[in-house]
Amino acid sequence: MKQRDLGWLLAIIVLVGISVWLGLNPNYPIQPGLDLQGGLQVLLAADVPEETVIEREQIDTARQIISQRVNALGVAEPLIQIDGDRRIIIELPGIENPEQAIELIQGTALLEFIDTGTQSLPEGTCVRTSMNTGPSPCELNEVGQTISQPQTYETVLTGAGLESATVQSDTFNNYLVAFDLESEASEIFEQFTATHQGQFLTIVLDKQVISSPRIESTIRDAGSITGDFTLEEAQNLALQLQFGSLPIPLRIESTRQIGATLGAESIEASVEAGAIGVSIVLLFMLVYYRLPGGLADLALIVYALLNFAIFKWLGVTLTLPAITGFLLSTGMAVDANILVFERIKEEIRRGLNLTEAVEIGFNRAWTSIRDSNVATLVICFILWSFGRNFGASIVQGFAVTLAIGVMISMFTAVIVTRTFVRLVIGGAADWLKSRKWLLGV
Amino acid sequence: MFNFMFNFVQRRRIYFIFSGVVITLGILSIIYSLVATGQPFRLSVDFRGGTRFEIRFDEAVRESQIREVFADFDHAGADVTALGDETAANFWQVRTEFTTPEESQEIIAALSDRVAPVDDDATSVQSVSPTIGAEVTRAAFVAISIAAIIILFYIMFSFRQVPNSIRFGACAVAAMLHDLTIIFGFISIMGLLFGWEVDALFLTAALTVAGFSLQDTIVVFDRIRENSQKRPNENYERLVNRSVLETIHRSLATQLNAMFVLVAIILFGGDSIRPFIAVLFIGLLSGTYSSIFNAVPLLVAWEKGEIPFLRRAG
Numbered sequence: 230m231k232q233r234d235l236g237w238l239l240a241i242i243v244l245v246g247i248s249v250w251l252g253l254n255p256n257y258p259i260q261p262g263l264d265l266q267g268g269l270q271v272l273l274a275a276d277v278p279e280e281t282v283i284e285r286e287q288i289d290t291a292r293q294i295i296s297q298r299v300n301a302l303g304v305a306e307p308l309i310q311i312d313g314d315r316r317i318i319i320e321l322p323g324i325e326n327p328e329q330a331i332e333l334i335q336g337t338a339l340l341e342f343i344d345t346g347t348q349s350l351p352e353g354t355c356v357r358t359s360m361n362t363g364p365s366p367c368e369l370n371e372v373g374q375t376i377s378q379p380q381t382y383e384t385v386l387t388g389a390g391l392e393s394a395t396v397q398s399d400t401f402n403n404y405l406v407a408f409d410l411e412s413e414a415s416e417i418f419e420q421f422t423a424t425h426q427g428q429f430l431t432i433v434l435d436k437q438v439i440s441s442p443r444i445e446s447t448i449r450d451a452g453s454i455t456g457d458f459t460l461e462e463a464q465n466l467a468l469q470l471q472f473g474s475l476p477i478p479l480r481i482e483s484t485r486q487i488g489a490t491l492g493a494e495s496i497e498a499s500v501e502a503g504a505i506g507v508s509i510v511l512l513f514m515l516v517y518y519r520l521p522g523g524l525a526d527l528a529l530i531v532y533a534l535l536n537f538a539i540f541k542w543l544g545v546t547l548t549l550p551a552i553t554g555f556l557l558s559t560g561m562a563v564d565a566n567i568l569v570f571e572r573i574k575e576e577i578r579r580g581l582n583l584t585e586a587v588e589i590g591f592n593r594a595w596t597s598i599r600d601s602n603v604a605t606l607v608i609c610f611i612l613w614s615f616g617r618n619f620g621a622s623i624v625q626g627f628a629v630t631l632a633i634g635v636m637i638s639m640f641t642a643v644i645v646t647r648t649f650v651r652l653v654i655g656g657a658a659d660w661l662k663s664r665k666w667l668l669g670v
Numbered sequence: 671m672f673n674f675m676f677n678f679v680q681r682r683r684i685y686f687i688f689s690g691v692v693i694t695l696g697i698l699s700i701i702y703s704l705v706a707t708g709q710p711f712r713l714s715v716d717f718r719g720g721t722r723f724e725i726r727f728d729e730a731v732r733e734s735q736i737r738e739v740f741a742d743f744d745h746a747g748a749d750v751t752a753l754g755d756e757t758a759a760n761f762w763q764v765r766t767e768f769t770t771p772e773e774s775q776e777i778i779a780a781l782s783d784r785v786a787p788v789d790d791d792a793t794s795v796q797s798v799s800p801t802i803g804a805e806v807t808r809a810a811f812v813a814i815s816i817a818a819i820i821i822l823f824y825i826m827f828s829f830r831q832v833p834n835s836i837r838f839g840a841c842a843v844a845a846m847l848h849d850l851t852i853i854f855g856f857i858s859i860m861g862l863l864f865g866w867e868v869d870a871l872f873l874t875a876a877l878t879v880a881g882f883s884l885q886d887t888i889v890v891f892d893r894i895r896e897n898s899q900k901r902p903n904e905n906y907e908r909l910v911n912r913s914v915l916e917t918i919h920r921s922l923a924t925q926l927n928a929m930f931v932l933v934a935i936i937l938f939g940g941d942s943i944r945p946f947i948a949v950l951f952i953g954l955l956s957g958t959y960s961s962i963f964n965a966v967p968l969l970v971a972w973e974k975g976e977i978p979f980l981r982r983a984g
Contacts, residue, residue: 506931597892
C-alpha cells in the first residue's frame, strides 16, 4: 500500500515539474482570444444559390487565396478555416485596421505577368503595374500607410488569358508548373517571348511577386514555369495561376469587430475577481475540513498547474467563456473533494477507524464523482460539436476548457488528494487519534 | 441515529407548488414579451441576425444625438441603450437590422463627426445575417435536446442495478429542465426590465446550469442507489429522505463554494459579464433546490403512483 502511494507521489512530482517547465517555457505562449485582445472575425459564405454544389477544391482554393491576402496584412496569428461546405471563417486577432482587412478579403485578386527586363525579382517583392497603378496591398502597413514606393512595371498579360495550369515533374524530379493559354493570349505571349529571350517574365498576384522565371524559349499555346519548387509550392502556384481571382463569389455573413482595450478591461477585472473567489474557496476548505482540506488545497494547486500547462501545450485560445469553463471545472474539482471528505466524516462518526474511513470515503464517493463528471463530459462534447458547426467558437472554447478541467480534476481530486491524505494521515494515524479537531470531525 | 429526521419528501406538494409558481412567473414574462415584442426574450444578434454596435465616445453624449445619426442611415428603429456607468453617458449599445461592414464604418465615422469622437479601441461591432441567426438558433435547440436525451440514457444505464432506473434518468432530466425554464424566465424578465439579452454567452451559462443541476441530482441519486442496496426492506420514502440528509452537507458546502466565486465576480468583475454571472447565480441556486426539492420528491411521487398518467408504469 505504502509503496504504491510513494510511487504516485513520485509521479505527481514529475508531472508538476513538467507543468512548471511548460508553464515557464516561452515557446508555448498563451493565446488570448479575440474577445480579450480585440480583432476581427469574418464569416464568409459562397454567394451562390442554395442548390448549387460547391466543389471542395473551389472552397479550398478560395481559402488559400484569402490566406495570402491576409498574410500581406502582417497579422500575428491569423486563422482562416473552412466551415462546413460553403463557408470560410477568418479571425484576425489584434488587427488595427479592420476596414482595410475586409476590403482586402472581399476584393478580387489579380494575377499578372509583368515585364521586369533583365531583372529577376525575389519572391514577395511588392510592385506596381501598368494595369492598375494604385498601391499594392503588401506595401501598406497595418494602419494603411505606404511604407515604400515600389517600381511600376509593364503588364504583359493577366490571369484571364490562362486556360489551365498543372503540376508536372521533369526527368530530374524537379517540379514545374505547366500552363495552357487561350488563343488570343497565345499570340501576345508568342510575340513577347520571342523578343525577350533570356529576360525575366515575372508573375505577380495582387502586385506581389510569386515567381520570376527566365524566358528560355518562345512560348505559344503552352509553357511551363520552372523554379526551385517543392511539390507544395508548385501546387500552390498552379492553383493561383488557374484561379487568380476567387473561384467562387463570397459574401459576408457575419462580422465581429472588437476594440483592443474593451476586452482587456473586463478580463483584468474578472481575473482579479476570480482570484479573490478561489482564495476564499481555498480558505473555506482549510477552515472547514482542516488537515484534509489543506491537502485538498494542495491538490487544487496541482490541478491549476496541470491545467495551465495543458492549455499552453495544446495552444488553447483563452476567451472569456474559456476562462469560465476552467472556473467551473475548478468548482467540480472542489466538489469532488467535498464529497470525499463528507463521506470520511460520516464513516468516522459511524465508528470506523481513521485509515478505514479514508479508504471507504474515497471508494464510495467515486461513483458519484464518476457519474456526474461523465454527464458533464457529454454536455461538453455536444457543446463542442455545436460550436464547431456554426462558427460559434465562443461556445467551443468553454467546452474545451471545461472538458480538460473535468478530466484533470478526476485525477487530482481523487488520486492526488488520496495520495496526499494516505501519506500524511496514514503516517500519523496514532498521533491524530487524540487530535480529531485537525480532521474537522 | 436519526430520531428526528427532517422530512424532505413529505411536504413535496408544497415544493412542487413553489416551483410551479416561480416557473409560471417566468412563463408569463415570456408570453408577455412574445406579445409585446414578438420575441420570448430579448434575442441578441447571434440568434436573430442584425448588427450590434458598442460605441465608446470620448465625452458624454445624449441618446437623441445617436438616434439622429442612425435615422439618417435608414435605421430609425435602432434600439439605443446606455452601457456601463450610466452617469458617464459615453458608452452606448445600438442594435439595428443587419448592416454591411462598409455601412457600419460609415455610421461610426458619422457618429465621430457629428456627435463626439469615437474611441476605436474600445468600440465593437457585431453583425450577423438573419440566415446565420436562424441556423444558430436551430442548432442550439438541437444541441440541448440531444444533450437531454443522451443524459437520460446515461443515467438509466448508470443506475441499471436499481429497479426502474428510467425514473432516475427522467427525474434528473425533469429537474434540469426545471432549472433551464427558470433561467429562461429570469432572462426574459431581466430583458423586459433592463434589456438583458439571450446571446452565445447566455447559452454557455444555461449549459453550465444544466451541468451543475445534473451533478447535484446525481450525487443524491447515487446515495439512494447505495442505500437501496444496503437496506432493501426500508420504506422507500424513509430511504430517500435518509439519502438526502446524508448528502445535504456536501450540497451546501459545494453550493457555498460556487457562490464564493460568483459573488466575487459580481462584486469585482467587469461589467460585460455581470448578466452572465447573475444567470449562473440564479441557475445554481435553482439547481440545488430542484435536486433536493423536485428530483427526489418526484422519484417518491412516481413510486407511490401520484403522477397522473404514470400510475401504472413500473
